[in-house]
Amino acid sequence: MASAQTLTETDLFRAYWDDGLLDLLGGLALLVAGIGWETTLGPLATVQAPLWIALWIPLHRKIVEPRAGFVRFSLARRQSTTHRLAWTLALGVGVFVLVAAVALLARGETVQPSARHLVAALPAALVALAAGIAAVLTGARRFLAYAVTLLAAGAATVLLGLGPALPLALGGLVATVSGGVLLRRFVRAGDAFEFEEGA
Amino acid sequence: MARQPSVPEVDVLIHEPARLRVLALLAMVEGADFMYLLRTTGLSRGNLSVQMGKLEAAGLVSLERELVGRRPRTSYSLSETGVQALRKYKQTMLSLLAAFPD
Numbered sequence: 001m002a003s004a005q006t007l008t009e010t011d012l013f014r015a016y017w018d019d020g021l022l023d024l025l026g027g028l029a030l031l032v033a034g035i036g037w038e039t040t041l042g043p044l045a046t047v048q049a050p051l052w053i054a055l056w057i058p059l060h061r062k063i064v065e066p067r068a069g070f071v072r073f074s075l076a077r078r079q080s081t082t083h084r085l086a087w088t089l090a091l092g093v094g095v096f097v098l099v100a101a102v103a104l105l106a107r108g109e110t111v112q113p114s115a116r117h118l119v120a121a122l123p124a125a126l127v128a129l130a131a132g133i134a135a136v137l138t139g140a141r142r143f144l145a146y147a148v149t150l151l152a153a154g155a156a157t158v159l160l161g162l163g164p165a166l167p168l169a170l171g172g173l174v175a176t177v178s179g180g181v182l183l184r185r186f187v188r189a190g191d192a193f194e195f196e197e198g199a
Numbered sequence: 200m201a202r203q204p205s206v207p208e209v210d211v212l213i214h215e216p217a218r219l220r221v222l223a224l225l226a227m228v229e230g231a232d233f234m235y236l237l238r239t240t241g242l243s244r245g246n247l248s249v250q251m252g253k254l255e256a257a258g259l260v261s262l263e264r265e266l267v268g269r270r271p272r273t274s275y276s277l278s279e280t281g282v283q284a285l286r287k288y289k290q291t292m293l294s295l296l297a298a299f300p301d
Binding site for chain 2: 008009012061066067068069070071072073074075
């Protein structure tokens with residue numbers, strides 16, 4: 001919750017994302033993509049990712065809104081968010097197309113092994129970019145932490161000669177655990193608040 | 200004979216701390232429901248209910264009821280009267296605070 005001493009609309013907007021639901025869904029999308037890529041599906045495993053993100057609106061209404069309440073931000077804020085969201089979605093689609101293209105390229109026999117390792121880190125770097133944009137969009141700094149995790153895992157991929165799936169799965173795991181903890185805390189606080197206030 | 204200058208009068212409906220917090224919050228957003236106001240202001244349910252009743256009766260806030268799926272949602276927002284009253288309150292407070300020592 002934002003400090004009462006410096007409360008602004010920006011603080012309220014930032015606090016709006018503190019429930020962890022977006023982290024959890026985004027993390028699961030990455031985790032499933034990483035595991036699916038490594039096991040059987042290859043780059044096709046990334047196709048399921050937008051479905052998790054699409055679950056955000058109905059789950060937010062079902063889980064978050066009854067506990068946090070409803071707020072409608074100013075028209076300027078909503079327009080700015082919609083504008084940025086459109087760019088983020090376009091970038092997201094672009095990222096997944098690039099990830100698939102990069103993965104196919106990395107499988108080619110003409111690619112040098114050293115270049116293949118660099119190419120294998122690109123999916124994590126691209127998703128890290130998306131996480132950085134999410135940090136700007138929501139004002140939540142933990143998305144920057146996810147971006148750093150993905151970049152570090154991508155660097156490890158290059159150094160250790162691993163495949164592209166591992167950094168995705170690792171970044172996804174971190175975001176899933178973080179989102180799960182935040183959401184659990186949020187739901188417990190909401191339920192306790194409801195009980196105390198309703199008593 | 201010159202008129203005696205008077206200290207501006209503060210609107211006590213707005214000046215009450217709980218109502219002031221609610222109004223400041225509603226001035227920052229376009230609308231919010233009871234639960235959001237409850238969680239963000241930290242007021243008790245009973246207190247907030249009383250204060251919202253007073254603000255609504257004075258015409259400073261307006262209510263909007265809508266159905267979201269099958270769930271009714273009631274959200275509060277500042278009315279035009281409320282916006283004007285807050286502007287006047289702000290001017291009054293600024294002029295009073297200007298007299299305070301730094």
